[in-house]
Each structure stands twice: as structure tokens, then as C-alpha cells.
Amino acid sequence: MKKISRRAMLAGTAGLFAMPRLSRAQGAKPRLTVISQWSAGSDGAAITALGKKFEEKGGTWQHSPVPGFTTEMMNKLRAQIMAGDPPACSQLKGPEIAAWSKIAATVNLDALVAAAGYEKVVAPDLARLHKPGGKWISLPLQIYSTNMLFLSKRAMDKAKADGIPVTWAEFNALAEKMKAGGVAYPIANGGTRPDDGQKFEAALAGISPAAYRTAIMNLDDKALQAPELKAAFAQVRKIADWMDPNTAAQHYSINLQRFIAGDMGMMIQGGWAQGVLLNGGFKLDEFIIAPGPSDNRHPVFLLNADAFIFWQRKEPDLQAGQTLMAQLVMDPAIQTMYSQITGSIPVRTDVDLAGAGWSDGQRRTAAALKEAVAANQAVLSLAHNMAQENGMTAAMIDVLTEYVKNKAITPEQAVARLGNAVEGAR
Amino acid sequence: MREMTFTPSRIFIYLIVTLIAAAYLVPLLVVALNSLRTAEEIAQTSMIGWPRHWAWGNYVVAWGDFCIAQTCAGLRPYMLNSALVTIPATIVSTMLGSIAGYAVSLWRFRGDRWIYGVVALGIFLPQQMRLLPWTVVLRDLGLTNTLTGLVMIHSIQGLSFTTMFCRNYYLAIPQELIRAARIDGAGFYRIFWRIVLPLSPPILIVTVIWQFTHIWNEFLYGVTFTTGQQQPVTAALIALSASVADIPQHGVQSAAVLIAALPTLLVYLFGGKYFVRGLTAGAVK
Amino acid sequence: MSEAAPAPAPTDRRRLAADLGRLPELLTIWVPLLLSAGHITSFALWTIWVSFTPSTLVPVSGWVGLRNYTAMMATRNWQIALDNLLVFGSGFVLLSVLTGLLLAILLDQRIRGENLLRSIFLYPLAVSFVVTGTVWSWLLNPGIGIQKLITGLGWASFRFDWLIDRDMAIWTIVIAAVWQSSGFAMALFLAGLRSVDGDLVKAAQIDGAGPVRLYGRVILPTLWPITVTVVVIQLQFAITTFDLVRALTGGGPGIATQLPALVVYDFMFQRGLIARGAAAAVLMLLILLAVLLPYAAWRYLQNRQSVHA
Numbered sequence A: 001m002k003k004i005s006r007r008a009m010l011a012g013t014a015g016l017f018a019m020p021r022l023s024r025a026q027g028a029k030p031r032l033t034v035i036s037q038w039s040a041g042s043d044g045a046a047i048t049a050l051g052k053k054f055e056e057k058g059g060t061w062q063h064s065p066v067p068g069f070t071t072e073m074m075n076k077l078r079a080q081i082m083a084g085d086p087p088a089c090s091q092l093k094g095p096e097i098a099a100w101s102k103i104a105a106t107v108n109l110d111a112l113v114a115a116a117g118y119e120k121v122v123a124p125d126l127a128r129l130h131k132p133g134g135k136w137i138s139l140p141l142q143i144y145s146t147n148m149l150f151l152s153k154r155a156m157d158k159a160k161a162d163g164i165p166v167t168w169a170e171f172n173a174l175a176e177k178m179k180a181g182g183v184a185y186p187i188a189n190g191g192t193r194p195d196d197g198q199k200f201e202a203a204l205a206g207i208s209p210a211a212y213r214t215a216i217m218n219l220d221d222k223a224l225q226a227p228e229l230k231a232a233f234a235q236v237r238k239i240a241d242w243m244d245p246n247t248a249a250q251h252y253s254i255n256l257q258r259f260i261a262g263d264m265g266m267m268i269q270g271g272w273a274q275g276v277l278l279n280g281g282f283k284l285d286e287f288i289i290a291p292g293p294s295d296n297r298h299p300v301f302l303l304n305a306d307a308f309i310f311w312q313r314k315e316p317d318l319q320a321g322q323t324l325m326a327q328l329v330m331d332p333a334i335q336t337m338y339s340q341i342t343g344s345i346p347v348r349t350d351v352d353l354a355g356a357g358w359s360d361g362q363r364r365t366a367a368a369l370k371e372a373v374a375a376n377q378a379v380l381s382l383a384h385n386m387a388q389e390n391g392m393t394a395a396m397i398d399v400l401t402e403y404v405k406n407k408a409i410t411p412e413q414a415v416a417r418l419g420n421a422v423e424g425a426r
Numbered sequence B: 001m002r003e004m005t006f007t008p009s010r011i012f013i014y015l016i017v018t019l020i021a022a023a024y025l026v027p028l029l030v031v032a033l034n035s036l037r038t039a040e041e042i043a044q045t046s047m048i049g050w051p052r053h054w055a056w057g058n059y060v061v062a063w064g065d066f067c068i069a070q071t072c073a074g075l076r077p078y079m080l081n082s083a084l085v086t087i088p089a090t091i092v093s094t095m096l097g098s099i100a101g102y103a104v105s106l107w108r109f110r111g112d113r114w115i116y117g118v119v120a121l122g123i124f125l126p127q128q129m130r131l132l133p134w135t136v137v138l139r140d141l142g143l144t145n146t147l148t149g150l151v152m153i154h155s156i157q158g159l160s161f162t163t164m165f166c167r168n169y170y171l172a173i174p175q176e177l178i179r180a181a182r183i184d185g186a187g188f189y190r191i192f193w194r195i196v197l198p199l200s201p202p203i204l205i206v207t208v209i210w211q212f213t214h215i216w217n218e219f220l221y222g223v224t225f226t227t228g229q230q231q232p233v234t235a236a237l238i239a240l241s242a243s244v245a246d247i248p249q250h251g252v253q254s255a256a257v258l259i260a261a262l263p264t265l266l267v268y269l270f271g272g273k274y275f276v277r278g279l280t281a282g283a284v285k
Numbered sequence C: 001m002s003e004a005a006p007a008p009a010p011t012d013r014r015r016l017a018a019d020l021g022r023l024p025e026l027l028t029i030w031v032p033l034l035l036s037a038g039h040i041t042s043f044a045l046w047t048i049w050v051s052f053t054p055s056t057l058v059p060v061s062g063w064v065g066l067r068n069y070t071a072m073m074a075t076r077n078w079q080i081a082l083d084n085l086l087v088f089g090s091g092f093v094l095l096s097v098l099t100g101l102l103l104a105i106l107l108d109q110r111i112r113g114e115n116l117l118r119s120i121f122l123y124p125l126a127v128s129f130v131v132t133g134t135v136w137s138w139l140l141n142p143g144i145g146i147q148k149l150i151t152g153l154g155w156a157s158f159r160f161d162w163l164i165d166r167d168m169a170i171w172t173i174v175i176a177a178v179w180q181s182s183g184f185a186m187a188l189f190l191a192g193l194r195s196v197d198g199d200l201v202k203a204a205q206i207d208g209a210g211p212v213r214l215y216g217r218v219i220l221p222t223l224w225p226i227t228v229t230v231v232v233i234q235l236q237f238a239i240t241t242f243d244l245v246r247a248l249t250g251g252g253p254g255i256a257t258q259l260p261a262l263v264v265y266d267f268m269f270q271r272g273l274i275a276r277g278a279a280a281a282v283l284m285l286l287i288l289l290a291v292l293l294p295y296a297a298w299r300y301l302q303n304r305q306s307v308h309a
Helices: A041-056 A070-082 A096-101 A110-116 A124-130 A153-159 A168-180 A193-207 A209-217 A227-241 A252-261 A273-279 A316-330 A332-342 A360-374 A390-405 A411-425 B008-034 B039-044 B057-065 B076-107 B112-124 B127-141 B147-170 B175-183 B188-199 B201-216 B220-224 B233-241 B250-280 C012-021 C023-050 C067-074 C076-107 C114-126 C129-139 C146-152 C169-194 C198-206 C211-240 C243-248 C260-270 C274-308
Strands: A031-036 A060-065 A089-092 A138-145 A148-152 A185-187 A264-269 A287-291 A301-310 A378-380
Touching (some): A031 A070, A089 A096, A096 A301, A124 A138, A138 A360, A148 A252, A148 A273, A153 A168, A153 A252, A153 A264, A168 A193, A168 A227, A168 A264, A193 A264, A227 A390, A287 A360, A301 A316, A360 A378, A390 C076, A390 C260, B008 C114, B057 B250, B076 B175, B076 B250, B112 C023, B112 C211, B127 B147, B127 B220, B147 C023, B188 C023, B233 B250, B233 C129, B250 C114, B250 C169, C023 C274, C067 C274, C076 C114, C076 C260, C076 C274, C114 C169, C129 C169, C129 C243, C169 C211, C169 C243, C211 C260, C211 C274, C243 C260, C260 C274
Parallel strands (some): A031 A060, A031 A089, A185 A264
Antiparallel strands (some): A089 A301, A138 A301, A148 A287
């Protein structure tokens, strides 16, 4: 990586230095330095495939995966920025994009986005996140839903289920039936922090996406005291009671075997769980994927979208690389390739998922997204740092995870604690 | 020193020791068994169990095949990186620590107690606090993302432990010896070379073992201050496990863990005897 | 620890020459010491400075007074972390010292296979904390580990579910930490036991002292200086322990096993609130000083007494 020699530490609340970028890079061979957390599994495979496409177009791909999860990646990014040597492109998502754009200069992608007509095919809520200050500085690449409902076929048989539950009431009824039919633990979720966050956001958004929007996304004080939140906490308590207490703080993947065998019934997980199940040797016909429960006739979609942000660099070859990368990321063929590897759905709403290479689960997810957007019920996931910046998210999840693990906390108390946490983290 | 015959109390001692030793070995056993199971088997049965099929292939994958993004070379390159950082840093911090320990315990000078106090206090400074300042220092020295930078960090940080160990050890050397040598006209280096160093091997082994283990197993700095191919083996281990859309690859991971732990395990296997001996001599205050 | 005898006073010119000749020696003494002490003090000062700024994602200048401190101390995370530090710190130090002592005494009995046993007790030190935490999280999980094993053997009502119990989870960390580091305590104690004066022991044995009297009255009291070292090293481990907790409980269940080092990392890096994390780090240092300063003062007084005695 070539280093910039200026030693000034980038500090302060300087405004967005996004300057219009001319494609003055004629003749410069495109090169790209990339930081991401995608080192292993299908994530690693997908970004490697993207890199190959980049090289096919004549570029030099220099991807540096940071082992670990998002924190380690952000540590590395921060270290690079503080050293005056940001990567040309890095993985980032949600409100963190706006926050990080304040500490280092980013690239204005408006021209490229307009040329590709990208804005027309991106959900408006999502687009907003990637153009803080009104200019595009990052590009979303893939979308996951965090509130898909996974059902074990064998558990459904044990419960003699009528059909797939659509509302929370039907969900609860099915869980009771499963219990009565001999399913030891109707819920197969895990106990990690994002998982606990997912339970709550699925409950609240399913009950009322409008309440979710004002309370969780906008942090409106009155909305945080609304009765829907108490109802959501009550629903989460039900879910927690139907889980195996031995799950503790573990990843849901330890429950998969029992889920498939019918000793556990349902899971509210992100769409990625399909890939996990298949990679664990389980078969597609052993489970069903459906949209998460929604009390509002149309599906509710909790969005989690990965994106790339572009940091300003002076070198012409890096700038050429950024142009090429931006074009690739917005390309429907690339998004198709990427999502087929990771099991997500493309950001572009105009990609047809009817073809081969897409699973039913992905088709159902995409359909749910379309319907949810049309009904204005597509909201941003709290548990995956899309609704709020990391500091606020962590403070709220502290409350949620404590609530799930401690039966003595009542929904009223939980609502109060959540309000306090939001206050304290402002 | 204390000879005892084969009495019931002796049998009791053997029993207790064996039980405790077995308890100490259980975690190693679990990892070793897991290293020979496939990921599907672990996912479909349990985290702890006897291998159904003996997946020796895990070791092959762990050593040379598994992929971290686009690089599919297994642990091999990263083991080399770890060695390139650990060995120099261990040597440097041990050497400097022994000289510094000698200076504050035997040679003595004005303010030695104060500065030793600060140096020793350094062992309590948490890693997280030092991450950002080191970022700034590395940047100013132009050593960002270099193995040299990492060696420097570990050497300087290691000084706190090595100086402490050496100083406590050297305190047992009688002052008269030093005084006599000084009267005879010997200087700083002469005394160190002729008197202190020959007595040092036990404590040097202790510091080498301690430093080697801590630097080899260190993760936070290794990840933050290196990139891509230069990362140490601890980073590669984590890279193997962090994936959203896969079941954790516990089988290959366990094999990788054992391979990565081999150097330090060997160090304790062969150095254990000297470890104890090194701590024996002299009052360890 | 007495000073070297003072040299006779030379003339000014000879003094200058002598001083210059000592330059390489001064450099050798001072450079490593200054590097070490320098980085410790400057990093500590830097962290203190940051704790008074409004830094979030990167360090910035500014002054916010004590806001970061009050905000930090008001969080449940910090309060729980402090409680846990007390429980974990004292529990871990006590248990690892006792375990190390027990193991050392056992190994000192001239039993066969001492080398093998010593290696078995020492090898956990070679393992990284992340691995230790992960493996113990499997072993202590009631559904797959020890509880499952024992209930499977027939004792159906056996419970060992501390890992998922909010009140007892901190003790699982103690268990894993003791496993990892009591080997070092054992090594130190063994060293001490081996250097006990043989004549003293023989004299006591001639006087008819049984093993209990022997250890209690004669041998253990001489181990006092070593015990202090062991306690210091284990205390250091207890305060800075981070990777182990992250791998074993992740700070959970919920936030029940938060510890100060985790809170610092969490706020500084995961939450992008560097100033808050720095405030937590400074608080950690203050707690540390509160423990170490009395000890240092006591040692200082002891030394003065022994010098003047």
C-alpha cells in the first residue's frame, strides 16, 4: 500500500470533503486496496469472486481481510485512517457510514450512480443511509432479512400444524401446539447479542412497523414509551421461555441438529441461516422458510445490507480502481453472482430471481422485500447496526440481552430500561 | 530431602495427583478429539465427542489448504510470520531486560527505584489502552503495517516483565561481589559480562519462555498492525472461525489450534524443567 | 539492598572525563529503561487526556470535563464490571495461589513421573486465552459438557450450569483462569520449596515434627516472598484478563460477566466511543493504584526499618 506522507491526524467534525471526482484516470491501470471482515466461508468466497471479476477487467485486486468480526475490521480501518493511509475501499454499513465519513474524506459517487441509474433500483430507506449529506459515498451490495421464519418439517408434523403462521398470534399458537406435540423446545434461536436483538426487533416490527420506525429508528422519546414496546417485550418473553435454557450465550448453530430432528420447532433468523443449514449437511426439504410474523397483512422486512465505502486517495491508479469497483458493485450480473454465493438477495430491485442458482428461500425473501417496501414496512435492523450507530445499538442491546436472560425483568421494567439506555447513550 | 516409604498416604498422594492431572488434560483431549472430527459430524452430534470417522484430513487442510479470502495456503505462511515477530522480540526484550534488571538491582544509580517502579507498573497497563497510542507512534515512525513495528511494540512492552524477572533474580547476588569488582576497577560492562551474565541462564530461560508464549499467543496487536499476508498465526486462527453464513468449522479449527500451539507447547515441554530451576535460585521478591 | 560504597571525590577535570567515558554505559542503562518507562507514562497520560475529550471514532481535541466519567460510572456495564472484578479478582487470586501451592507440595513429595506431571500442570500456560475460553465454554455448557457427562453416567439430578446462571457465571471464568495460570504459581512455589534450607527441615524432623507441622511451621513461612510474587503476577492476570472472558462468556449471560478490561474494549472499539472507553481505562488504573500504592508504601516502610535496624 502506498502511503500518503502527510502526518496530520484527521480529527474533528470537519464536513464532508467529498469532491467531484473526474475520471482522469485514463491510462492508469486500476488498482484497489480493500479492507473487509470477510475472510472465511461463503463471505470469503464471494468477495474473492468479486476480486476475480475485478482482475478480469484488468485491475489489480489487493484485498486484506481482517480476521474477526466487524469490530476488528473497524479497528484496522481506524488504524489505517489515523496513519493517513485509508484503503481505497472498505466494507461498512448502516449509520456508521455517516459517522465515519466525518473523520476522513470520501469520494463523491453521484456521477457514477447517475450513469448506472442505481438510485432508481434501491429501496429509499436504504439509499438514504449511503448518501449522508445528500451525496452518494458508498454503495450497498447485498441485502439480508433478519426476521425470516424457519420451521422444522418434523416439528410441524409433531404439532399437526395447519399451515405456516403469519401473525404473532398464529406463531404463538403453533408454538403451543408444538409443545403439546412433544417438541421439547419450540424455539431454536441462539443467545448471542445480535440474536437477542433480532428477537426483539422481529417482535416489535411485526406488531407495528410504524412504532418500530419512530421508536427504534428515530429514537422518539414518546414512541419509546408506546404500548407496542411493552407488547413486543411480552412477545420476546414468550419466545425466551420456549428456548432451551442451556443455549445461554451461544450461537444458534448448536441447535441446528435438534431443529432438523424435530426436537426444536422454529427459528427467527436472518436469511443467511439457510446457507448455514445447507453447509451443515442438512437438506432443503427438511425445513421451510417464510417471512417473519407480521400483524399487518403485509410482510415486515428488517433490512441488513452490506456496503462498500470509498475513501479519497490521490493516486490515479487507485482512483481508476474505485471507478471500476463502483461499476462492478452496481452491476446486476455481479450482484447476482455475489448473492448466489452468500445466500443473500441483491440490492437491485430489478433483478429477476426466477432463474436457476436461486433458492426458494431467496425468492421468498425478495418477494417479501418487494411487498414490504410497497406497504412501507421495510425497516432497518437494530441488531445488525443498521438502525443506529454502534454505540447506541450496543446500549440498547445491553437492555435486550439482559431482559432475555433474566426472567425477573418485567416488560414494563424493560421499557423503562430501554428508555434510560437511549438517554444515556445520546 | 524428605524420603517416604510406600505408605497409604503415599498412595493417596498419587491418587490425588493423577486425578488433578487428568482434569488438566481434559481440555487438551477435547480439542485433540475435535481435530479429528468433521464439521458436519460436530454440527449433527455435539461439541464434545468421540470421532465417528477419523478426519486426519483436517490437519492437511489446516496446515496448507484452508482459505483466508483469496489466499489458500493454510497456516503455513502465518506460522512463519509469527516466528519472525516472536523470536526477535523475545531475544531483544530478554537482552535489554537483563541489562536493565542488572542496572537497577546491582549497579544502582540515582532514581533507580523510581524508574524501576514505573517500568514494573507497566505490567498492569491493559492492552486496549495502548492500542491507539501505538497506532500514532507507528505512524510517526513510518512503521505501520510492518513486522518490524510489531517486533518493536512487543520488545518495548516485554521490557516490563523481563526487567522485573531479572531484577528480582539478580537481587540474590551478593553486593560484596559487585563491590569487590568495582574496587578492582571493573566497570559496568565488565561486571555484567564476567559476573552477572554467567549466573543468568536460569532466569533468562524463564523470561524467554514467558515472552515467547505471550508474544506467540497475542492477537490484538497482531491483527491491528499487520495486513494480509503478514498476519501472525493467531489472526489466521480467528479468520478460520469468523463467518456468518457457515457452520463454524470446528474440526479444522481444532486441528489448526493444535498446530499453532505446537511451538509453545514444545517450549514448555522441554523448558519446563529449566523454568522451575530458573525460579529456584535466589529470593524471587 | 544497600547502596555501593561512595568513591573518593575527584577533581573537576577528571570528573568530566570520567563522566564522558561513562556515556555508553549511561546510554545502555537509560535507553531501555526510558523507552519502557517513557511509553508507559506517555500512554497513560495520553489516555487520561483522551478521557476528557469528546472523542468518538477517532481521538479529537476538546474538553468535556468529567462527562465521560459520570456517563461511564452510570452504566450498568461498569457497575457490574466493578462487582465482578472484586469477586473474580479475589476468588481467582486466592484459588490459583492455593492450587499452585497444593500442586507444588504434591510434586515436592519425590513422586515418580514428576517431570511428566510438571509438564501437565504447566502446559495450559502455553495455550492462548482464546482457545482456553472456547474449550471451557464447551466443557461448562450444561447441554454438552460436564453436566451432560455426569447425568449420562446415571446421576440424573446433577447440575453444573453455572455458565448460564447470571449469578454464578463469573465463577466459570475463575475455573478456566485457575486452570490456565495455576501452573505458573506451582512453578514458583516448587522453586521455593526446593530452596528451603535442608538443615532446618532435618532439624524439625529430628524433633519429631509430622508432615503437617513440618509444612505449617517450617516450610511454608519461608515461602512468604514467593507468595507475594505469585499474588502480583496473578493480580496482573486478573486485572488485564480480556481474551479469556470474551471467548468463554462474551461478557454474558446478558452482561453478567462484564469486567473492566472488556468494558474498555467494548466502549473504545466496538461502540466507537473512545473517550468513554478511555475514562473507563483511567478508572481501572485508579483502582489498580488504590491496591498497589498501600503495598508499595508498606514495602518502603519495611525497607527503611530493615536499614535502620
